[in-house]
Amino acid sequence: MQCARTMGTMTDTTDAITRFHLLLSQQGQELLARLAQEDLTPNNELKISTQLRKEYPVQLVLDAITQHQLRLKATVKFSRAMEMFFTKSGLEQSSSEVIAQYRAKRFTNIAQMADFCCGIGGDLIQLANSKSVLAVDKDPLHLEMAKANAKVYSVVDNISCIESDVRDVDLQTIEGVFIDPARRTTEGRLKTGDSEPSVEWCTDLLRQVKNLAIKAAPGIDHETFPSGWELEFIAIGKDLKEAVAWSPSLSNAKRRATILPTGHTMTEKPGPPVNVQMPGQFILDPNPSVTRAGLVEELARQLDAWKIDEKIAFLSSDAPMSSPFGRTLKVIDSLPWNQKQLPHKLKEHDIGVVDIRRRGLAGDVDQFHRSLKLTGSRTATLIMTRAQEKPWALICLDVD
C-alpha cells in the first residue's frame, strides 16, 4: 500500500488525524477493547467515562466513546463494524457491506480501478477484494480511516491512496472508476439532487474512462443520465437505499430494481399496457425499488395483475400473488374513503391494530390513526389511496 498527499492540511485536520492515530495506538486499541466489554448506556456513560479518565487521557476517552458509539450504529451496515473506524458523516454516507459487495461484482473483469470519494471505505473494501484500487478522497481523516478499515478486511495490500480533489487525479492507468460523490458537507445535507462533485462532472468522467459507475440518492431524476446508461435502484428488504448509474460499457438494461440480500433483480421488459380496474381480492404493494425504477407495469405483467389506478403503484388480482418484488395482502373490505364510516367498518371486522398505508390521497395519517380508538382482536393494513381516480379505502390482512 502506498499513500500520497497532494493537498495542504489545516490545523484542525492535523489535530483530527493526530487524535485518530492515538485511537489506533496500543493504548487506544486497549481502551476501545475495554469499551466493547462494557454495556454503555446513556445512564452509565458518565460513570464509565469518569472511571476511564482516571486511567487514560481525557481526549482519548472522549474519542474512544464516540468511536464505540459509531461502531454500534455501524453494525447494521458492516459485519466487522466493531473493529472499524468512522466519522459520523462518513458512516451516514457509507455504502453498506451487502450493497458494496453486490455492486463490486460488476467490476469483476476490470483490473485497475479507482474509488473516487472513497470516504471511510465502504465500497473500497469490496472493490479491493479482488483487484488493485486507487482510493481518492480530499478528506485526510476519511482516507486514513479507509486504510484502517481496509486492513480490518485484509485488503489493504490491494489499495494505494491519494489525498486529493478527484478533479486533479490522473486517470491514465485506470480502467474503471466508481464514484460516490458527497451529498452532505460538514455544514450539513446538500439540496436534493446536489452533490460534490456534481453528477454532471461525474458523468463527464466518461471522456477519460470507459467503465464508470456513479452512486446517487434514490430520489435521482431518471433524466439525469444520457441514453445508454443503466439506472439501478437498490433496496435492502423493503427499504430503498440507493441508486447507481452504470455507464454504457457496464450497463445491460435501462432500468433495474434489485433487492438485497436475496439478489432478486428485474429490468424493463416492454409489453402490452396493463389494465386499470377496481381492486379485487388481493393487493400487491410493490417494493420501492420497483416503483422508483418505473417497473410496476413489468411486475403487473409478470403476475397477471392489474393496476387500481393509472397513477398509483398498487397492483391487484383475484388470485393470490407471490413475488419477491412486493408484499401481498388479502382484501377484506373495499370501499370509498369515508373518514367517519371507516372506524365503524374496522370495528365490524374486529380490528384492534391497524397499519395505515397512504398513497395518492392527502390527509393526516397520524391524526386519523389517533382518532380510531380501536379495541378489536385482529391486526390489519388500511390502505388509503385512489382507485380509478376515486378516494378509496382497502381493509387488508396479511397473507400467511
Ligand SMILES: C[S@@+](CC[C@H](N)C(=O)[O-])C[C@H]1O[C@@H](n2cnc3c(N)ncnc32)[C@H](O)[C@@H]1O
Ligand atoms: C458519500 S462519501 C463516500 C462514501 C464511500 N463510498 C463509502 O462507502 O464509505 C463522499 C466522500 O467524498 C469526499 N469528497 C467530496 N468532494 C470531494 C472531491 N471533490 N474530491 C475528493 N473527495 C471528495 C468526502 O470527503 C467524502 O469522504
